[in-house]
Amino acid sequence: MSLRHRSVAIRALGLIAAAFTIISPGQSRADCGFSMVALPDTQNYVNNVNHAPLFTQQTQWVADQILQDGNPRNIQFVSHLGDLVSSGSSQTQWNRAVASMDVLDNVVAYSALPGNHDYASTGNKSTGTANYVANFGPQRYAGQSWYGGADPSGNNSYQRFSAGGYDFIHMALEYQPSVNTPTRDPSPIEWAQSILDANPDTPVILSTHEHIDDDPPGRSGTGEQLWNQLIRGNDQIFMVLNGHFHSVGGTNDGEYHQVSMNDLDRPVFEVLQDFQDYPNGGDGWLRLIDFDIPNDRIVFETYSPVLDQFQTETVNDVGPFASFFELSIDFASRLTPMFIPPPPEPDLVFRNGVDGYAGTRDKEIRSSGGDSANGQLGSISVDGDDGSPGAQPNQGLIRFEDIIGGGPSRIEPGTRIEKASLVLEVINPGSGFTVHELLVDWDESSTWQELGNGVQANDVEAVAAPVAVLGSNNSSENIGVGPLEIDVTTTTQAYLDGVLTNLGWVMIPYASGTNGVDFLSSENTNILLRPALQIIIPETSTLAGVAMASLIIMLRRARV
Structure with a gap:
């Protein structure tokens, strides 16, 4: 796979303010919105002793923003999108991933989920996630008020956080949740539906490992199953984040987004981010997502705290493969979930x-x-x-x-x-x-x-x-x-x-x-x-x- 070489630039604070919610002294954070961070596919950091520190630099930057710099972006949540490690059977790699994620403990609400590399044998769900559960299962979050719980397997979980004047659920689902292997009762989809049913009035951000691809652009086969089995019929879900795919190659590798309409013809934002093809395991690139409440928009940017650089390609430059883009949303309406009646029985x-x-x-x-x-x-x-x-x-x-x-x-x-x-x-x-x-x-x-x-x-x-x-x-x-x-x-x-x-x-x-x-x-x-x-x-x-x-x-x- 060829490495990505995108245009990058170091931005002055004034230019950053055009995209991010900067909190002024005395200004209400609720009025200004909030941000979350998506960390995709860190396997190529932890599988190399020289690259592993870049993963920690990512999480340390988040912690520093919140604890030392006044949290100018009002970061309220961090979602790791899976593939914490490259080999699910390597304890050395798990130790490195744990050390990097430990930086976020008692700093910010966060989640992790198993990607295909986090199974004992890569992509083989029947081999299980014993090491993932041992390191990132429910016991890791014991005592955290924001942790909602997990399914019996420990692979799938949900979290709660409040920001921008709204209460949210974040749901973290395993690699290919529509594939119930090994067979579990409830299945990942059934468990997720039970959480949605218990919280019908709470907007939901869903993270999973595999969902939309960059080549061919759009949902994968199992992404389509997840859409049909869970997302389209539950209006609470307004955003889906995933990693995994880095198929297109060249300068547009690993980024893609689309807006789809659920069964009430209301928008669902589906966003891919995966930077594992960059040098040094990913060069520290991550996704910043700013919920600009006053202006009814969500702004997405790609930033590397390792390089202190932003990627600058916009929709005008490369269409839905952009690194910097914004999506319009009527927060007051879209974050008020509506009931979608179940499909009728066949005649x-x-x-x-x-x-x-x-x-x-x-x-x-x-x-x-x-x-x-x-x-x-x-x-x-x-x-x-x-x-x-x-x-x-x-x-x-x-x-x-x-x-x-x-x-x-x-x-x-x-x-x-x-x-x-x-x-x-x-x-x-x-x-x-x-x-x-x-x-x-x-x-x-x-x-x-x-x-x-x-x-x-x-x-x-x-x-x-x-x-x-x-x-x-x-x-x-x-x-x-x-x-x-x-x-x-x-x-x-x-x-x-x-x-x-x-x-x-x-x-x-x-x-x-x-x-x-x-x-x-x-x-x-x-x-x-x-x-x-x-x-x-x-x-x-x-x-x-x-x-x-x-x-x-x-x-x-x-x-x-």
């Missing part, structure tokens, strides 16, 4: 063996051969390499027949639907895959060879643009065990409108996705865990769907 569920439906067709096709009878297997594997000699990928095919037509168990042609979801029960976690609309016919006796060396997403055999991107192009467990919901609304609506033939979907593994994802098939003996197509139909629909919509309305009323 129709197509699943083999339920209510007489028998139209699901699914199939695993193997490049290694032997797949002629795979339409009768109890599970399907989507894998970049199934373990045979050489690169031997497996693809998955699935289709739901006989869903369109008259009658209570079908959908009238032309009906407008609100949502369609393909639900798969994952039994073996793995890398991930992309989902594409099929353009060629097939049946459960089709083979890899008959389909032309598998299905190609080339706009001839399958649509090139994916319907869904799930997981990541690596060998980690990016998709966890349990229900996997895939939004197929666009495809299903196209079937109903007659503009696309119902040939189903193909699941194509990533080239480097050699950790196969296995899910139960329509032949599995557990009927309720077979693949399902779930349909939600709005109470108003097109004329072509009036009969079906009327039936749905009657059914809904009957439930009350």
Whole structure:
């Protein structure tokens, strides 16, 4: 990975004031807002004895700002975004990370969370976080009034702080919290939801390790799962911070931001920061986030207390890869959470063996051969390499027949639907895959060879643009065990409108996705865990769907 070389400048105090909330003598801190600090990916400090002091310089700068310099930025919270260490099994590295973070004790509220390098084996969640919990588990914060608590695993925690006239919760979630590995009850997402449910009126800043990437820009597969499973449906969450990604390389490596709209069409600020590709393990760069309450804006800057320099590239220079940018926010409105009702239950569920439906067709096709009878297997594997000699990928095919037509168990042609979801029960976690609309016919006796060396997403055999991107192009467990919901609304609506033939979907593994994802098939003996197509139909629909919509309305009323 090439090192970043960005324009930097040392700013005079007057220029700093343009971005940061400077507290004047006698001036109310609540009137002026406050700041927080994000510390991403410190693994390349602690894995080198010569670089380790830079980590301590970061935390010491924060402590000095608060204790010696009058706290001009009114720093109220510090969030470490994970990858405290490079090797989760190295006690030497943990000792260095602890020494650096100890500087913040009894100075400011702060959090840490496990990144992929903080597991015993990097990125392998099943190997656990024993060293992380021993050093940064709940016992570390005993007696701290701002510490809210942790889940039973000790990996996920929340903190409270008050600043700028508001009370906040900060939530720190482990690397890929949507992947519940090892299996825990409650899962990380369930635990986080319980904290949100118990604090419906408190705005929340969420930190996690992996969420949005800089290349390709946007959410990762597990970031999308976190968005769908937790963030979009909880209006308390207004900001998400993460590290981990440093994919784009060159001068824009490791920084990206986007503004997304939740289910109430209210903004959520998603911000990536990761400086591990800089010289000396990161050159001390960190993120300063200023909540400028009087001017209804949040200002983000990248600063190195080691170099005493700010990075100066703005949105005008490099767009969303900027180091210095501001986001507008109506604090009074956005920090007053609103209730988002849970999504409605599906009106129709197509699943083999339920209510007489028998139209699901699914199939695993193997490049290694032997797949002629795979339409009768109890599970399907989507894998970049199934373990045979050489690169031997497996693809998955699935289709739901006989869903369109008259009658209570079908959908009238032309009906407008609100949502369609393909639900798969994952039994073996793995890398991930992309989902594409099929353009060629097939049946459960089709083979890899008959389909032309598998299905190609080339706009001839399958649509090139994916319907869904799930997981990541690596060998980690990016998709966890349990229900996997895939939004197929666009495809299903196209079937109903007659503009696309119902040939189903193909699941194509990533080239480097050699950790196969296995899910139960329509032949599995557990009927309720077979693949399902779930349909939600709005109470108003097109004329072509009036009969079906009327039936749905009657059914809904009957439930009350």
